[in-house]
């Protein structure tokens with residue numbers, strides 16, 4: 001799958017409290033969560049984000065609470081993938097489990113500016129910066145995670161596992 | 168192998184495991200709360216199984232927005248209540264509930280040697296009793312409720328050794344804030360932290376629970392302690408099932424060993440907006456406060472309330488400061504009542520609440536307005552954590568929080584006792 005969109009760029013330690021503040025966690029509906037995505041860190045995000053756009057950050061993206069509401073809100077806001085130097089581990093699991101693609105690629109982060117247009121070839125982990133012409137390769141997923149992703153997330157993977165156990 | 172590898176190997180049916188390996192350990196306890204359970208329930212129903220793998224190993228606790236703060240949170244609690252009834256799962260409802268991470272160790276639900284997963288990042292708290300406990304998301308919990316196991320990557324281990332004797336007013340909270348200040352909020356990313364040394368041996372189980380609680384604030388997957396006599400004394404009267412004690416081999420491998428001399432550590436305060444912005448209380452400067460919160464899964468245990476009461480006794484909360492004290496569980500509430508602590512708090516001019524996460528996550532019971540400052544015994548001071556994105560949270564131990572609400576600004580306990 002090829003993803004294409006404009007980059008929203010942030011720094012280190014973007015935490016789940018700013019991705020989706022706890023005051024909105026009395027609902028779990030994706031569209032309602034998306035309506036407040038990133039509002040405490042970037043007032044303009046919701047005004048301008050378009051389907052396909054890409055969030056980029058430096059280290060430890062998604063740190064803090066285990067709320068799956070965070071990747072759900074990002075995904076439901078139309079963002080196609082998140083590229084960062086590193087991710088906090090629970091956020092990483094949650095995103096993979098629900099099918100929000102994440103790529104670890106410090107090179108791409110270093111050489112991309114907010115507003116640049118990127119094209120991402122997920123299967124090959126290739127990131128192309130259309131604005132400046134550079135290309136980068138993300139850290140490949142371990143084999144187990146690729147399996148999880150190609151199954152369509154953890155629920156589908158678990159369904160398959162349970163069906164196999166029965167057969 | 169070290170403790171975490173031993174526990175994981177035993178639960179994955181393997182002789183040994185190594186960092187980086189993907190395993191599928193069986194789980195002993197699967198936890199979720201009133202924020203994370205509704206999504207877990209939705210995903211569980213999508214899997215299409217007729218029952219949960221073992222109702223006795225699943226726990227749901229309504230603690231974040233209860234007693235229900237509004238209609239929407241009431242709907243979430245109702246969804247959990249109905250699910251638990253349908254599947255025979257234990258539901259800790261108002262009147263019986265406590266903040267999950269105060270409640271589970273207290274009730275002997277989590278025990279040494281367990282693998283515990285919870286849809287809450289502070290599930291790592293249970294490392295204090297020698298369990299491998301880690302936070303995950305709702306979908307993980309949904310799948311584990313169906314199958315009884317979960318995918319996991321075996322983490323690297325970092326060993327922390329705390330030498331020396333703890334100074335006055337210095338406890339588990341200060342050690343962990345200091346540690347996070349040293350290594351940063353991603354200093355233990357993907358790793359299990361193992362806390363050792365004579366200062367740790369001297370710490371109560373409560374103090375260890377406080378430390379393990381904040382392993383996640385350094386990016387850690389778990390924070391573990393050796394099981395010693397104190398742990399055994401703590402779990403013996405609470406356990407209603409068998410448990411196994413695992414220890415690290417003397418030659419166990421660690422990705423890193425970090426040593427600290429604790430004798431010079433002062434009570435710590437983490438300045439806004441990261442737990443890693445820790446500094447000694449004497450170096451905080453003149454920070455006036457509007458509110459103090461004493462409670463949460465980090466510091467809402469009886470030992471914490473005793474410490475706060477010791478300072479608030481026969482003193483008054485400063486004019487213009489709201490002090491909110493919240494016991495972690497019903498049992499702690501009862502103990503505080505019997506020990507006369509509640510009277511001390513109320514006479515000092517503090518508000519005393521039923522157990523709830525409440526203000527810790529800006530939920531209810533003490534939400535901050537624009538420009539307000541709060542000193543809090545909780546674990547996170549991110550932007551907007553306790554309310555307005557323009558408010559500020561300073562993390563501290565219960566003695567510092569109590570002293571600060573008397574002084575009206577952030578100070579160490581000795582400042583108000585003299």
Ligand code: SF4
Nearest residue numbers: 266463464524527528
């Ligand atoms: S007290 Fe705070 S940190 Fe602990 S579980 Fe509740 S919201 Fe989370």
